[in-house]
Amino acid sequence: MDGPIFIVNSVTYAMRAEKVLQKFGITSKILRSSKYQTSSGCGYAVKVNCPEETAADIFNRAGIKVVSVVEED
Amino acid sequence: MIYFDNAATTFPKPAKVVAAVNQAMSLYGANPGRSGHKMSLATAEQIYNCREKLAELFHANRVEDVVFTQNCTQSLNIAIKGILRWGDHAIISDLEHNSVLRPMEKLKNDGLITYDILKIGQDAAETVARLEKLIRPNTKLIAVTHGSNAFGICVPIEAISNVAKKHGCYFLVDSAQSAGVLPIDIQKLGIDFLCMPGHKGLYGPSGTGVLIANNGERFNTLIEGGTGSVSLSYKQPDFMPDRLESGTLNTIGIIGLSAGIDFVNQTGLNAIYEHEFELTNMIDSGLRNIPGVILYTAPPRKGQNLPVISFNLSGKKGDETAGLLDEAGFALRGGFHCAPLAHKKMGTLESGTARVSIGAFNTKIQAQAFCNIVKKFSK
Numbered sequence: 127m128d129g130p131i132f133i134v135n136s137v138t139y140a141m142r143a144e145k146v147l148q149k150f151g152i153t154s155k156i157l158r159s160s161k162y163q164t165s166s167g168c169g170y171a172v173k174v175n176c177p178e179e180t181a182a183d184i185f186n187r188a189g190i191k192v193v194s195v196v197e198e199d
Numbered sequence: 200m201i202y203f204d205n206a207a208t209t210f211p212k213p214a215k216v217v218a219a220v221n222q223a224m225s226l227y228g229a230n231p232g233r234s235g236h237k238m239s240l241a242t243a244e245q246i247y248n249c250r251e252k253l254a255e256l257f258h259a260n261r262v263e264d265v266v267f268t269q270n271c272t273q274s275l276n277i278a279i280k281g282i283l284r285w286g287d288h289a290i291i292s293d294l295e296h297n298s299v300l301r302p303m304e305k306l307k308n309d310g311l312i313t314y315d316i317l318k319i320g321q322d323a324a325e326t327v328a329r330l331e332k333l334i335r336p337n338t339k340l341i342a343v344t345h346g347s348n349a350f351g352i353c354v355p356i357e358a359i360s361n362v363a364k365k366h367g368c369y370f371l372v373d374s375a376q377s378a379g380v381l382p383i384d385i386q387k388l389g390i391d392f393l394c395m396p397g398h399k400g401l402y403g404p405s406g407t408g409v410l411i412a413n414n415g416e417r418f419n420t421l422i423e424g425g426t427g428s429v430s431l432s433y434k435q436p437d438f439m440p441d442r443l444e445s446g447t448l449n450t451i452g453i454i455g456l457s458a459g460i461d462f463v464n465q466t467g468l469n470a471i472y473e474h475e476f477e478l479t480n481m482i483d484s485g486l487r488n489i490p491g492v493i494l495y496t497a498p499p500r501k502g503q504n505l506p507v508i509s510f511n512l513s514g515k516k517g518d519e520t521a522g523l524l525d526e527a528g529f530a531l532r533g534g535f536h537c538a539p540l541a542h543k544k545m546g547t548l549e550s551g552t553a554r555v556s557i558g559a560f561n562t563k564i565q566a567q568a569f570c571n572i573v574k575k576f577s578k
Contacts, residue, residue, distance in 0.1 A: 138439075
């Protein structure tokens with residue numbers, strides 16, 4: 127899966143992000159790695175199979191707080 | 200043994216709950232929200248699914264408003280001590296369980312708050328009139344039970360909620376006896392904090408409880424610790440549910456609770472209440488026709504009574520009555536039910552009562568057998 131990676135603070139947000147995307151027919155994968163840390167430490171990442179703007183808009187409407195967005199190396 | 204102690208905890212649990220717990224022990228043994236490996240994520244998904252089911256059942260604003268606790272008592276302590284500050288005033292009802300009364304009393308004795316006790320009236324109008332007289336400029340929280348665990352009397356929470364909103368007070372409902380029995384829509388009823396056990400009307404295992412907290416981020420925390428999130432921060436997270444969930448969850452219990460919620464949804468809330476109310480009515484009628492049996496409430500009315508009846512055998516205390524029934528194979532609770540205010544209100548502080556509390560798996564045959572044995576003991 128190619129696509130941007132959204133970093134969120136907790137597994138609950140990651141799970142909700144995944145479910146919200148599913149409703150729009152967008153697949154995603156939850157990742158946990160030191161590559162995707164927040165400045166405060168552990169976070170979860172959601173790799174999405176859509177353009178960044180699309181996912182960002184969906185998350186914003188759903189009230190899912192995104193810490194940062196990275197591209198896979 | 201015929202089990203009539205469902206107000207303490209429901210028994211038996213549905214077969215699917217037992218199966219879910221067994222399956223969880225094998226398949227979902229990791230710690231959710233800590234690691235990134237497959238089993239941790241799979242376990243986290245199970246926990247999230249349960250959160251989502253609770254959010255839907257009770258119409259929470261957000262899934263993350265659903266917080267898992269050990270039991271309803273812990274939920275109540277988190278909410279009451281989380282929202283009240285020095286100088287605040289609170290109001291509770293005269294039917295409250297010790298899990299509301301004792302935290303309030305502790306805060307009062309520590310010199311932090313004051314509180315008043317609202318006498319629940321014969322109807323909503325009387326209750327509201329009394330409540331209005333108790334409101335002060337510094338009233339921050341109104342905390343009431345949805346229904347008495349000792350006497351089954353329902354409290355008019357919708358009317359009370361309106362008063363809370365009118366005066367800008369937070370509104371907490373202890374749904375220990377009503378979650379999974381009566382419909383509760385947090386948004387329609389204007390409930391800010393809803394507390395419940397997982398192991399009563401939701402048919403989950405013991406060791407599970409839920410707090411649904413609107414904007415729980417503003418709570419002072421009782422417990423701080425590991426949340427698997429923002430781990431480099433010395434401070435407790437300021438986002439939900441992590442702010443109010445430190446330490447490892449009762450993962451197996453929550454997965455069982457999830458199956459219990461499925462049971463409630465598949466059976467139907469209305470169907471469960473209709474069944475339990477029918478048996479409550481049957482037992483109430485049966486007991487009412489036995490000379491030597493003392494009842495303390497009027498015949499139950501649908502929507503205004505929970506499936507709980509307190510009674511005594513003339514000349515006996517509640518624990519003695521329950522003891523006799525235990526010897527005859529009926530499981531009840533006798534005594535004061537952790538509800539001194541309710542017993543004071545109903546005039547049973549000396550005797551206590553025997554409490555029969557009906558669940559989804561009780562039957563008409565059991566209800567009839569119960570009445571027969573009480574009749575035998577009344578002679």
